[in-house]
Amino acid sequence: MSTPKSSPRAFRRPIPVTKTELEPFTSELTWQRAPGVPKPRPPRVVEQRLRILMIGWEWPPHHSGGLGVHCFELCQELTRMGHRITFVLPFHGPRTEIAGVTFRTPGDTPEGPYPGAYEIGGSPTRWDSGDIGTFNAWIGTLSAKPFDVVHAHDWFGTAGGSAIARRDGRPFVQTIHSTEYDRSLGHPWPDVLAREQLGIDAADRVIAVSNHLKEQLVERYKARAEKVRVIYNAVRPSERLSALGGAKKIVLYLGRLAAMKGVDTFLRAAAQVARSEPGALFVVAGEGPEYPRLLTLAAHLDLSDRVLFLGKVTDEERTTLLASASVFVLPSVVEPFGIAALEAMAAGVPAIVSKTSGVAEITTGMFTVDFWDIDEFASRIAELLAYPVLRHTMGEEGRISATREGWEERAIQTAGVYREVLAGRRR
Amino acid sequence: MKVVLYLHLHQPWRLARFRYFDLGSARPYIDERRNLEIFRGIAEQCYRPALARLAEALEEFPDFRLSLSVTGTFLEQAKAAAPDVVDQLRSILKTGRVSVLAETYYHSLAFLLPPPELAEEVDLHTAALQREFGIRATSLRMTELAYSDELAAFAGRSGFRAMLMEGWEGVLGDRSPTHVYESATMPSVRLLPRHYRLSDDVGFRFSSKGWSDYPLTSEKFVGWIAATPGDVVNLFMDFETFGEHHPASTGILDFLSALPHAVRARPGLEWATVDEARDLPPAGPLSVPRTISWADQNRDLGAWLGNDLQRSAFEAAKKVNLLAHRANDPELLEISRRLLTSDHFYYMYVGGHGADAGVHQYFSSYGNPYDAYANYMNALTDLRRRTIERLT
Known part of the structure; x- marks a missing residue:
């Protein structure tokens, strides 16, 4: 390891592009090395810096899931490597700035027909398909010519992004973080589905955040497997804060309260554990459409005084929660990646995730359970509460394994995909 | 130069999933059916064909000799899942050219428990050997070739005349593993050190295509043995090496079949059992205060x-x-x-x-x-x- 992870990022100079990026892309295996093998840092060589037009949806400090974090961290590392990014967002509002990232938003451009109706960051749920159409039409007025590559995240800007890439002869890269099938638990909104399909079909390369997701893209969206690359999410190393006072054993769920997240499994397992562990407190942190139903379920399970619904938590509260938790549970029915579980591990909290979670592909240091197996979730929670040696060993080993590869590696891999599509164009 | 081939047969009773909320439920800890299924699979790949090869070799080469150890948990599973494998074992033991070693019945770390446990588990095992094969074992091996001065003392007190150990530089120093030693604490117990490099050439490296000596032929291997100075080369490994760790497709069974001929073709090499090799004149006393084993790079109980x-x-x-x-x-x-x-x-x-x-x-x-x-x-x-x- 040539770069110590602890050095403050703000004071680090941009590093030149690494040799890995220059090597012809032969196999995904170089990315998906076994988590156990320490990764040698490749020597650095000077290379052409890329100009990237990236199309997203959300950006810190306002973000609701893994997408915003992914875009932010990825851009941070890409700019450190010397690349320049113009990031397209549908909303105005406060943004955490990164040197080297320029933002474009509807209404800020004189040539755009867009009226600038969304001056204040609105809730995505208030958008209808007409708004999305307008957003994409506005993207269509941008020029891709000043850029080397156009890169869209999820379905929001696929129509506009792919159109300008084609028109201006630039390669188009599409990252899929989750699919409409999964988010809707099998009842997809046809318009969203069509936009996902468009992005996947038009892309020179598709990036999926796990193998599990890649398989789905190949099966359901008929993506050609050869053009799909897997690049996982990552977390930053974090020092575990000293645990909060009190003898409570905290079992934590942290994430959106959506049907695909399987929070009712968490509550049903909690009901089993609560009987044998009188000291255990179950915390549900996050908001979402399932909240009223889950609240009713908790009461029905006679858990009202054992479960704490915290609602939406800030990043700071998140850190505190992870620092005080004994066990982290992510029982999702479908989970393309599950970055919260990786965050928990990085904070030294042993994690229990459903077997289909993408995050389970990059580490063996967690318990994996079939999403429907409430008894097994309950047993795993109880085991972690009952056996301190297990909790401690899993926590410590997990901390190391969760941060073995970070956003820097993910950015190198993403830049590798850019080079791949550019090389394809030159031939 | 004597050549000792010693093979260890073992299968554990693997646990079933026993959940936290199964406590007090009287559910069994061991899923016997699943263990027997696994056993049948390994019998098919390994025990049956490899024992057949060994039986053929014993028949064809009157000078071929072999040593085995068979854990109690292996015998229990073999009798239930593949009794013909037990018959195969009985039949090669009848040749009188195969010695069988004693150990703990349960392949356990009983030597780390208060005294009666180790003696009782070894007694259970020798009784099982007597019952199944009519054999009284007089050499001892501990689980994973664990060895120490204290274990030699135990072996001597229990009437055993030899123990196996790892021939590791960490305890041998500049002495060669190709001699028999006597225990410093219990001279009646002779020590046979495993030649780990030659043993691991077969046990670990045989099918490894990245190995500079791949592919390993019996002639090449026996050439290495013949070029080794000393009294005895101890090749100790898992029996499962032949067909399970290395599947038959790697040629491992043919390698095994070809060994007796290759040894006979080399003047100066001669097969011996553990019980025969222990009577070689000892090269001196050996003290091993800290327990060693044949596992991992550190050869400890880690x-x-x-x-x-x-x-x-x-x-x-x-x-x-x-x-x-x-x-x-x-x-x-x-x-x-x-x-x-x-x-x-x-x-x-x-x-x-x-x-x-x-x-x-x-x-x-x-x-x-x-x-x-x-x-x-x-x-x-x-x-x-x-x-x-x-x-x-």
Whole structure:
């Protein structure tokens, strides 16, 4: 390891592009090395810096899931490597700035027909398909010519992004973080589905955040497997804060309260554990459409005084929660990646995730359970509460394994995909 | 120069998933059907064909000799899952050119428990050998070739005349593993050190295509043996090397078949059993104060007791075994011994990376060491409750 992870990022100079990026892309295996093998840092060589037009949806400090974090961290590392990014967002509002990232938003451009109706960051749920159409039409007025590559995240800007890439002869890269099938638990909104399909079909390369997701893209969206690359999410190393006072054993769920997240499994397992562990407190942190139903379920399970619904938590509260938790549970029915579980591990909290979670592909240091197996979730929670040696060993080993590869590696891999599509164009 | 081929046959009783909320449910800890299924698979790949090759070799080459050890848990499973394998063993033992070694019945770390446990487990094993094969074993091997001065003293007191050990520089210093030694604490016990490099050429490296000596032929291998100075080359390895660790498609069974001929073709080489080789004149006394084994790079007990999970599980298992002795209940004592089988602790190894971790994962019946620990502790906690109930 040539770069110590602890050095403050703000004071680090941009590093030149690494040799890995220059090597012809032969196999995904170089990315998906076994988590156990320490990764040698490749020597650095000077290379052409890329100009990237990236199309997203959300950006810190306002973000609701893994997408915003992914875009932010990825851009941070890409700019450190010397690349320049113009990031397209549908909303105005406060943004955490990164040197080297320029933002474009509807209404800020004189040539755009867009009226600038969304001056204040609105809730995505208030958008209808007409708004999305307008957003994409506005993207269509941008020029891709000043850029080397156009890169869209999820379905929001696929129509506009792919159109300008084609028109201006630039390669188009599409990252899929989750699919409409999964988010809707099998009842997809046809318009969203069509936009996902468009992005996947038009892309020179598709990036999926796990193998599990890649398989789905190949099966359901008929993506050609050869053009799909897997690049996982990552977390930053974090020092575990000293645990909060009190003898409570905290079992934590942290994430959106959506049907695909399987929070009712968490509550049903909690009901089993609560009987044998009188000291255990179950915390549900996050908001979402399932909240009223889950609240009713908790009461029905006679858990009202054992479960704490915290609602939406800030990043700071998140850190505190992870620092005080004994066990982290992510029982999702479908989970393309599950970055919260990786965050928990990085904070030294042993994690229990459903077997289909993408995050389970990059580490063996967690318990994996079939999403429907409430008894097994309950047993795993109880085991972690009952056996301190297990909790401690899993926590410590997990901390190391969760941060073995970070956003820097993910950015190198993403830049590798850019080079791949550019090389394809030159031939 | 004598050549000793010693093969170890073992299968553990793997635990079923025993959940935390199964405590007190009287569910069995061991899923016998699943274990027997696994056994049948390995019998098909390995035990049946390899024993057949060995029987042929013993028939064709009157000078061929062989040594074996067979754990009690192996015998139990073989009798239930593949009795013909036990018949194969009986039939090659009838040649009189195969010696069988004693060990702990349960392939356990009983030597780390208070004294009666080790003696009782070895007695159980020698009795089983007597019962199944009509053989009285007079050489001893400990689980995973564990060896120390203290174990030699135990062996001598129990009437054993030889023990196997790892021929590791860490204890041999500049002495060669190609001699027989006598225990410094118990001179009546002769020590046969394993030639780990030549043994691992077959056991680990045989099918490795990246190895500079790949492919390994019997002629090449026996050439290496012949070029080794000394009195004896001890080739000690798992029996499962032949057909399971290396599948038949690698040519390992043909290699085994070709060995007796290749040895006979080399003047100066001669097969011997462990019981014969121990009578070679000893090259001097050898003291091994700290327990060594044949596992991993460190040759210590780290493979079973190297991390907190393993140590805490083993300490808990020791206590339950003591309680089971006190409860004087044969069934509970037997279960506590099945839970002492060393494999359970081996599965809890947290390596992370390196060659050893790969070997551990290969042998594990769990997804990761945490599964292994949690499941084991649930079963052990349940047994502890049952034993305490019996005592009160």
